[in-house]
Amino acid sequence: MDHPILATTTGIGFLLLGLAVCGESDPIIFGPITCFPETPRCIDDGFVPLQILTASALIDGAKNVVYSQTLIAAGGEGSYTWALASGSGPLPAGVSLSTDGVISGPPTVVGTFEFTVEVTSADVTIQKAFSITVDET
16 A cells, blocks of 8 residues: 655745555545544545645734735645635725635724635635734834
């Protein structure tokens, strides 16, 4: 039996390794890429499930100062398309999320903003909650 070692890179140079040992029953999964307790699976085919790597608490912003944070995904098949999830809280006024995962713009209000984004790759969409705190300049 093969014991695949997987590696993937994101657009900014992260390298994550995962190891999956597949047996006749449930797989034993190790590593940040392949550990999905909701849906563990063997990955002999080299498939890496879609995941969002960016931490939930984003970098803080300052009122009327241009904000920029790129969200990072890994796995899935093909390119990624980002959007605010249906029913999500708002981004700070003046800030938007591009379809390529960049949250940017000068926030015009202060406070902590909680929202949910989704990323789609092929026919799979996942969501993750985030927050941004905007302070006075």
